[in-house]
Amino acid sequence: MSRIQCPRCLRPQSHCLCPLIPSLDSRTRVLLLQHPSEVNHALNTARLAALGLNNAELIVGEVFENLPVLLNRPGYTARLLFPGEAAQPMKAYGSSDESMLLVVPDGTWRKARKMLHLNPLLAALPRVTLAEGGVSRYRLRKAPGPGALSTVEAIVQALETLEAPTSFAPLLKPFEVLIEGQIAAMGEEVYLRNHSEK
Structure with a gap:
């Protein structure tokens, strides 16, 4: 028997994050x-x-047929949040008056690269990167390297850089509760054995 799911946050109804x-x-x-x-x-x-930001849109897929329409929003300059040789640091845009369309691929690094390969228009976008040294609160997954953040953490850091001094930290509250819930479900002993720093 499957558990009833919240249609908005897609969590089991008993663990709905919508109030947060x-x-x-x-x-x-x-x-x-x-x-x-x-x-x-x-x-x-x-x-x-996507649920916590009023000016956000989430689209699921590998190939995005309507990418030209999605990227050409009047009044916005599109930038891809993804590392690369020519990527500019996000802080370079912090004092800019232009409004940015921040395009964020969500998937493992391998899958995100595949999405760029399958969508040449996406791969051709000017790239921006976050400041180095960000520490993830995502304690359940080993980061592939320093500065590797979850999608929501990367978005919070990007927005706080672009729109300082505005804080977007409230976006992290449901994420933190979710992490704590996962740790509680596995039990502290299992968590410490598998996820604590060696």
Whole structure:
């Protein structure tokens, strides 16, 4: 028998996060392109970000046929949040008056690269990167390297850089509760054995 699911946050009704999800305004428009394999992931942080930001849109797929329409929003300059040789640091845009359309691929690094390969228009976008040294609160998954953040954490850091001094920290509240719930479900002993720093 399957558990009843909240239609909004997609969590089991007994663990619904909706009361914790904020409703935040941003000058920056966030376009989340989520790989299909992430939709049913227990932590689905892209969905949390999309629900908490009024100026955000979440689209699931690998190939995005309507990408030209999605990227050409009047009044917005599209930038891809993804590392690369020519990527500019996000802080370079912090004092800019132009409104950014921040395009965020959501998936493992391998799947995100595949999405760029399958969508040449996406791969051709000018890239921006976050400041180095960000520490993830995502204590359940080993980061592939320093500065590797979950999707919601990356969006919060990007928006706080672009729209300082505005705080987007409330977006992290449901994420933190979700992490705590996962740790509680596995039990502290299992968590410490498998996820604590060695």
